[in-house]
Structures are given as C-alpha cells and as structure tokens.
Amino acid sequence: MSENSLKKCVPIEIPDDNPFQNDVLNRKDNIEILTKFITSFEQSIVLCIDGGWGQGKTTFIRMWEKYLHQQSIPTIYFNAWESDYTDDALIALIGEIDLAAEKLAIQDKNEAEKSIKKIYGFAANFFKATMPTLANLAIKALSGGLTNADEVTKALSSLSESLVKEQINQYEQSRKTLNNFKEALSELARSYANGNQDTPLVIFIDELDRCRPDFAIEVLEKAKHLFNVDNIIFVLATDKSQLAHSIRAVYGQELDVRGYLRRFIDFDYLLPIPNKNKFINTLLEKLSLNNIVDIIFYGGVTIKVFIWDFIYIN
Structure with missing residues (x-):
C-alpha cells in the first residue's frame, strides 16, 4: 500500500x-x-x-x-x-x-433467565390486553347473519354494552400486566447488578x-x-x-x-x-490525509491551514 x-x-x-x-x-x-x-x-x-x-x-x-x-x-x-x-x-x-x-x-444466570421469561410473558399478555376491540363489534354483527334492521339495532346496542365492559376489563388487565412487567424488570435489574x-x-x-x-x-x-x-x-x-x-x-x-x-x-x-484543531488533526490522521493536506494550496497556505480557517470562520 x-x-x-x-x-x-x-x-x-x-x-x-x-x-x-x-x-x-x-x-x-x-x-x-x-x-x-x-x-x-x-x-x-x-x-x-x-x-x-x-x-x-x-x-x-x-x-x-x-x-x-x-x-x-x-x-x-x-x-x-x-x-x-x-x-x-x-x-x-x-x-x-x-x-x-x-x-x-451475572452471579446467578438462572434467576436472570427466569426474570426474562416473565418479561416476555407479560409483554405478550400486555399486547393481548391492549388489542383494539372495535373490530370485534363488526365481526360479531356480520357473522350473526342479521338481516332485519331492528334486529341489527338491538344487536349493536347489546354489543356496544359488551364492548364497553370488554374495554374496561382489558384496561384493568393491562394495568395488572404492566405492574407485573415492571416488577419482573426490577428483578432482572437486580440480577444484572x-x-x-x-x-x-x-x-x-x-x-x-x-x-x-x-x-x-x-x-x-x-x-x-x-x-x-x-x-x-x-x-x-x-x-x-x-x-x-x-x-x-x-x-x-x-x-x-x-x-x-x-x-x-x-x-x-x-x-x-471538541477542540477544532485537535479534532481536525485526528480525523486527517485516521483518514491518512496528513501528507496530502500538508501540500501548498495557494499563496503559501497549506490545505490543512485552509481547513482550520474555514471551520473557524463558519
């Protein structure tokens, strides 16, 4: 080279x-x-x-x-x-x-692995608990084979009540899961320390x-x-x-x-x-540009000096 x-x-x-x-x-x-x-x-x-x-x-x-x-x-x-x-x-x-x-x-890798498994499990449960349920409403109405307008209205009213209850249950479940997730994470942090x-x-x-x-x-x-x-x-x-x-x-x-x-x-x-001179010199050295930028550029000024002046001006 x-x-x-x-x-x-x-x-x-x-x-x-x-x-x-x-x-x-x-x-x-x-x-x-x-x-x-x-x-x-x-x-x-x-x-x-x-x-x-x-x-x-x-x-x-x-x-x-x-x-x-x-x-x-x-x-x-x-x-x-x-x-x-x-x-x-x-x-x-x-x-x-x-x-x-x-x-x-880690002194006790078994404890750390147990905590990680808990975290994965709680994360999966958290996803389930926070899944949107609005789609379920339409699916149930369509899959029920309802054709009569009154029947559809009654069904939607009933499903709306069910949806509210389901959302409340999911919210409660997500809070429990989140607390369990944080507890397992705290256990893992202690294991790592x-x-x-x-x-x-x-x-x-x-x-x-x-x-x-x-x-x-x-x-x-x-x-x-x-x-x-x-x-x-x-x-x-x-x-x-x-x-x-x-x-x-x-x-x-x-x-x-x-x-x-x-x-x-x-x-x-x-x-x-960082100090600009030190930063530029280090970068030029890493890129193997020192020999190139030390050549005369214009009016007796090297490219390296030109770079220093340009950066300080800007």
Whole structure:
C-alpha cells in the first residue's frame, strides 16, 4: 500500500481495560462527572446526550459503557437505528436485554433467565390486553347473519354494552400486566447488578435521530412508560434537532417539540464541542490525509491551514 493511500474512517478502538486510551477529545472528565450524576438517583431517569452529527456521540457512550464496566455497573447498548426494521420497539428492547444476559458477569444466570421469561410473558399478555376491540363489534354483527334492521339495532346496542365492559376489563388487565412487567424488570435489574440495590442498570440507546419517525417515538414512549423502574437509567445519544424533525413528521410542524420531549427526557447534557484543531488533526490522521493536506494550496497556505480557517470562520 502506498504512503498516500486513503482509508475509511473506522470506529475508535476502546480497550476494555483502558477505555480512555484513545480519548483524543478529552472526554474522560465528562464521563466521570456524568457517572456520579446518574448514580446519585434511586429512581429511573432518562438522560439525553445531545450533539450534532459527527461530534462523537457513539464513541462517547461506548467509552462510558466500558468505564461503567470497570465500576461494576451493568450496561446494555441498544442501537435503535439497527433495529428500526422491526415493527415493535418493545420487542427490540427486550431482545437486547435478553442478549445482555450472555455478556454481563451475572452471579446467578438462572434467576436472570427466569426474570426474562416473565418479561416476555407479560409483554405478550400486555399486547393481548391492549388489542383494539372495535373490530370485534363488526365481526360479531356480520357473522350473526342479521338481516332485519331492528334486529341489527338491538344487536349493536347489546354489543356496544359488551364492548364497553370488554374495554374496561382489558384496561384493568393491562394495568395488572404492566405492574407485573415492571416488577419482573426490577428483578432482572437486580440480577444484572448481582443483587446490589444501589447499583443501577444503565441502558444506552444510540442513533435514535436516524430512525424512522414512528419507531423513534415508540422507543421514547416505551423507555419512559414501560421501563420506568427504580434503578434503571436510560441514556439517549441523539441529535435533538434532527429528532425534532422526526417528531414533527408524525405530529405536524406546529408541534411544540421541546414540550413534547420534556415528557420523556428528564435531563439534557450538551456534548462539549471538541477542540477544532485537535479534532481536525485526528480525523486527517485516521483518514491518512496528513501528507496530502500538508501540500501548498495557494499563496503559501497549506490545505490543512485552509481547513482550520474555514471551520473557524463558519
């Protein structure tokens, strides 16, 4: 390979034993402070790491994940964009939680597996309990072979009463199922933390802003409503400005996105903008462009200097 061969930009290596070995943007202090912050809560919270495209959000949470492992804090990484081909965000989230059991150092894997089975069962029951019943009304009326108008009216009246009762029963059943689901999830979180009540389970959700709009909204809803369990922390890594476009695509351009997101996100952390010189130098080195941009460009100025000046101006 020649000296000037170009390379693709590959993810930064993050060693398990030294997460900050390649921390050229000096993210260590930010991660240590955020760790103290999230571990000070006993309740479930949702923290958003907000940053623009290319500012290193994924690298940041991957480093943070490895750092938390060193602190014996269990984590789960969920790439929402890689999972938005599915029809249901809940199934995708539970699937990642299940897969994590194989990676985490859990003392009693049998207890964890029992909890996961409960969670799958309650999730299935929850779907059944929240299925719409309006379709059943038409099916029953049509399948009854009713032709007389008076008979149809009486039948629909009777079915309407039955429908109301059925909906009330389903609502009660869904609440019971949701409580059972959360209890099983709490048991699982304790299993992942090896029974330590003070250790949270941290679930990282990445690339939310790249998902199709309906899936991104569903992930937010499921994380906040179904997984609102003590000692479970959600960390979203996303560009909130891009996420806002997705939300408006579903609910309309006039929606107050900030107000909407406050329903799901408890705290925001704006990822510090990296030192531009250091950022550019690192990127050029990763892409093997250093030798190329050091050549004379115009009036005695190299391409590298031109790039620095252009970014500072803009």
